[in-house]
Amino acid sequence: MTGDTHANRPKLTLHVPEPKFRPGDKADFSDVEVPPAGAARRPEHGDAAASFHELAYGMVRVLDDAGRAVGPWAPRLSPDRLRQMLRYMVTLRAFDERMFRAQRQGKTSFYMKATGEEAVAVAATMALQRDDMTFPSYRQQGILIARDWSLVDMMNQIYSNRGDRLQGKQLPIMYSTKEGAFFSISGNLATQYPQAVGWAMASAAKGDSRIAAVWCGEGSTAEGDFHSACTFASVYRAPVILNVVNNQWAISSFSGFAGAEATTFAARAVGYGIAGLRIDGNDALAVYAATEWAAERARTNQGPTLIEHFTYRAEGHSTSDDPSQYRSADEASEWPLGDPVRRLRDHLIAIGEWDDERHKAQDLEIAEMVKKAQKEAEANGILGHGLHQPLDTLFEGVFEEMPWHLREQQAQMLAEEAESGRPWARKEGGR
Amino acid sequence: MNMIQAINSAMDVMMARDADVVVMGEDVGYFGGVFRATAGLQKKFGKTRVFDTPITECGIIGVAVGMGAYGLRPVPEIQFADYIYPALDQLVSEAARLRYRSAGEFTAPITVRSPFGGGIFGGQTHSQSPEGIFTHVSGIKTVIPATPYDAKGLLIAAIEDNDPVLFFEPKRIYNGPFDGQWDGPAKSWAGHKAAQVPEGYYRIPLGKASIVREGGDVTILAYGTMVHVALAVVEAAGVDAEVIDLRTLVPLDIETIEASVKKTGRCMIVHEATRTAGFGAELSALVQERCFHHLEAPIERVTGFDTPYPHSLEWAYFPGPVRIGMALKKIMKD
Numbered sequence: 213m214t215g216d217t218h219a220n221r222p223k224l225t226l227h228v229p230e231p232k233f234r235p236g237d238k239a240d241f242s243d244v245e246v247p248p249a250g251a252a253r254r255p256e257h258g259d260a261a262a263s264f265h266e267l268a269y270g271m272v273r274v275l276d277d278a279g280r281a282v283g284p285w286a287p288r289l290s291p292d293r294l295r296q297m298l299r300y301m302v303t304l305r306a307f308d309e310r311m312f313r314a315q316r317q318g319k320t321s322f323y324m325k326a327t328g329e330e331a332v333a334v335a336a337t338m339a340l341q342r343d344d345m346t347f348p349s350y351r352q353q354g355i356l357i358a359r360d361w362s363l364v365d366m367m368n369q370i371y372s373n374r375g376d377r378l379q380g381k382q383l384p385i386m387y388s389t390k391e392g393a394f395f396s397i398s399g400n401l402a403t404q405y406p407q408a409v410g411w412a413m414a415s416a417a418k419g420d421s422r423i424a425a426v427w428c429g430e431g432s433t434a435e436g437d438f439h440s441a442c443t444f445a446s447v448y449r450a451p452v453i454l455n456v457v458n459n460q461w462a463i464s465s466f467s468g469f470a471g472a473e474a475t476t477f478a479a480r481a482v483g484y485g486i487a488g489l490r491i492d493g494n495d496a497l498a499v500y501a502a503t504e505w506a507a508e509r510a511r512t513n514q515g516p517t518l519i520e521h522f523t524y525r526a527e528g529h530s531t532s533d534d535p536s537q538y539r540s541a542d543e544a545s546e547w548p549l550g551d552p553v554r555r556l557r558d559h560l561i562a563i564g565e566w567d568d569e570r571h572k573a574q575d576l577e578i579a580e581m582v583k584k585a586q587k588e589a590e591a592n593g594i595l596g597h598g599l600h601q602p603l604d605t606l607f608e609g610v611f612e613e614m615p616w617h618l619r620e621q622q623a624q625m626l627a628e629e630a631e632s633g634r635p636w637a638r639k640e641g642g643r
Numbered sequence: 644m645n646m647i648q649a650i651n652s653a654m655d656v657m658m659a660r661d662a663d664v665v666v667m668g669e670d671v672g673y674f675g676g677v678f679r680a681t682a683g684l685q686k687k688f689g690k691t692r693v694f695d696t697p698i699t700e701c702g703i704i705g706v707a708v709g710m711g712a713y714g715l716r717p718v719p720e721i722q723f724a725d726y727i728y729p730a731l732d733q734l735v736s737e738a739a740r741l742r743y744r745s746a747g748e749f750t751a752p753i754t755v756r757s758p759f760g761g762g763i764f765g766g767q768t769h770s771q772s773p774e775g776i777f778t779h780v781s782g783i784k785t786v787i788p789a790t791p792y793d794a795k796g797l798l799i800a801a802i803e804d805n806d807p808v809l810f811f812e813p814k815r816i817y818n819g820p821f822d823g824q825w826d827g828p829a830k831s832w833a834g835h836k837a838a839q840v841p842e843g844y845y846r847i848p849l850g851k852a853s854i855v856r857e858g859g860d861v862t863i864l865a866y867g868t869m870v871h872v873a874l875a876v877v878e879a880a881g882v883d884a885e886v887i888d889l890r891t892l893v894p895l896d897i898e899t900i901e902a903s904v905k906k907t908g909r910c911m912i913v914h915e916a917t918r919t920a921g922f923g924a925e926l927s928a929l930v931q932e933r934c935f936h937h938l939e940a941p942i943e944r945v946t947g948f949d950t951p952y953p954h955s956l957e958w959a960y961f962p963g964p965v966r967i968g969m970a971l972k973k974i975m976k977d
Contacts, residue, residue, distance in 0.1 A: 444702050
């Protein structure tokens with residue numbers, strides 16, 4: 213159709229969002245609204261969702277520019293807990309650095325870092341109980357670290373080696389541990405959202421006291437599962453914490469493509485009848501306080517909370533991504549909410565419980581610890597060294613019991629392997 | 644019992660036996676289901692075990708997977724199989740793979756019940772037979788009963804099974820068997836041998852077919868409504884056919900199929916679903932691979948046409964007595 217038949221009407225235009233800065237541009241975030249720390253009110257746990265408007269459009273912040281914890285959300289953690297939080301965050305960053313490098317060295321096929329988002333998973337996990345069930349996306353490895361999960365075990369999974377509990381079946385970083393109350397990560401985005409709500413509903417239906425927490429990125433909120441999950445969570449008042457990690461980028465797409473130009477992600481909660489909090493995701497104390505608040509709301513049967521963690525994905529999406537192709541190189545350094553590790557460190561220093569020397573010493577110590585874990589994991593083999601799991605495990609776990617057609621295919625595969633004479637075949641531990 | 648009552652009874656029995664069994668879906672609670680399959684269950688077992696859900700199939704299955712991961716044994720209902728597609732991602736990417744991807748740490752012991760199949764003037768979105776989409780997915784079991792007795796025994800086995808099971812219920816035969824004579828009087832299950840359904844617990848193992856008519860000249864493989872249509876055609880034609888009700892498509896009872904075709908030398912496959920890449924293609928390939936030297940005629944597939952399910956032209960589309968009869972003549976002539 214041409215416009216000819218409607219010549220007297222104004223022409224419509226299609227709005228296609230565009231990020232403010234592209235490669236070569238100077239990033240300037242001066243128009244990002246950053247409310248002062250301590251200014252946001254702290255509601256009652258039972259408050260109706262409709263009263264969360266200003267919290268869903270504002271931003272809960274605890275740490276101010278001088279490194280002090282201020283306002284009604286300050287969680288009053290002991291210095292030991294604060295130091296532990298910092299330690300986990302530093303460990304996560306060191307782990308990421310080490311594994312990123314391992315991928316570059318060809319020791320594994322793939323890795324994803326959480327750089328700049330360390331507070332989101334670590335501080336939230338510390339505000340949960342150890343047996344609360346977590347449904348992570350692929351960028352919450354901090355949950356495992358904050359639960360003191362074995363770094364060697366995580367690395368074994370990344371290397372798909374003979375120590376890998378997932379038998380080399382999963383892409384690196386798609387961890388799973390029931391013991392760690394960490395749900396099996398799926399490559400399909402947002403599927404964990406309704407699953408977490410279902411888990412929480414089951415816990416409630418059984419009169420349990422455990423709650424669930426789920427994470428997804430802001431990009432994934434566009435999936436239908438997000439809508440389904442919010443609807444179910446609201447309808448049944450499921451004891452669940454719905455975390456949206458708004459790190460501004462979904463691979464190369466800025467948050468505008470998930471709807472961020474028109475509203476906040478926390479504000480979506482209010483429409484579902486869910487309490488919505490928008491918080492400074494680079495402020496570990498804000499993350500802790502909001503999670504603790506939401507956990508209390510869930511534990512007292514007052515329903516779900518959606519927390520938008522406003523943060524920034526400081527590095528590439530994955531080892532397969534080069535962010536310099538689509539965004540300004542200085543975005544991360546210009547980001548107005550700073551670096552979560554540095555901010556927590558500065559807080560500890562400001563209250564006289566930490567200093568630069570101890571921080572540097574800890575950095576070294578943790579780097580050594582991660583390196584040691586890496587050595588231990590690599591003793592179990594790395595991906596490039598071929599097969600580490602018995603070949604016939606390929607058919608295990610499709611069903612509880614192997615049906616005839618899989619048994620036939622298994623026999624076929626073993627015959628092929630015998631025929632091929634491949635050197636790694638069925639040899640325990642590869643070469 | 645009719646098939647609805649048998650299905651209702653299976654859930655009743657399992658809910659009483661296992662406190663972890665929960666029933667959920669659109670209209671299944673207070674109202675008892677649009678086909679009455681869950682009637683009375685909420686009143687008996689309470690709202691936390693039998694509950695209505697929002698209209699979101701992806702949510703229903705996703706929530707069921709989460710409940711399964713917690714340790715419950717959910718029996719979600721998808722009101723019509725035609726509406727299972729919004730849940731496809733949760734079924735294919737999640738339920739089917741959870742055990743495999745977590746090396747057995749997490750499982751999805753869910754049973755998805757869904758009315759399926761045509762013959763009821765249901766048009767495009769109340770008649771489909773999507774079983775072939777799911778038999779293609781590793782990690783899911785697919786079960787289709789053809790009688791009230793089987794429906795109860797198979798549903799109990801499905802609920803007890805620790806793997807995700809899709810339980811497709813042929814709604815055309817909820818209230819009585821169907822011989823394909825669409826303009827004839829409706830039959831009820833009353834008086835049918837398979838309508839004698841025990842009140843209590845019993846199970847029919849998954850993966851076992853049922854030979855509903857023994858014969859020596861041709862093997863007919865069918866499931867759901869088509870078992871009854873094929874049987875009626877065979878009786879009317881006076882052909883000594885062996886009619887096998889597959890009951891479970893995955894895992895398939897290959898031994899029964901293989902033994903029968905080797906005995907008869909001929910094989911005909913009947914299903915309502917569209918032809919191309921339907922489950923009949925898999926059956927045909929398996930029979931060809933395993934019984935090639937015993938075959939006296941090409942394998943025949945009698946199926947729905949490769950079109951969306953039509954409304955007014957339903958009986959031209961449906962693989963009824965005429966189409967089955969013509970195929971039967973052809974296969975017997977060869």
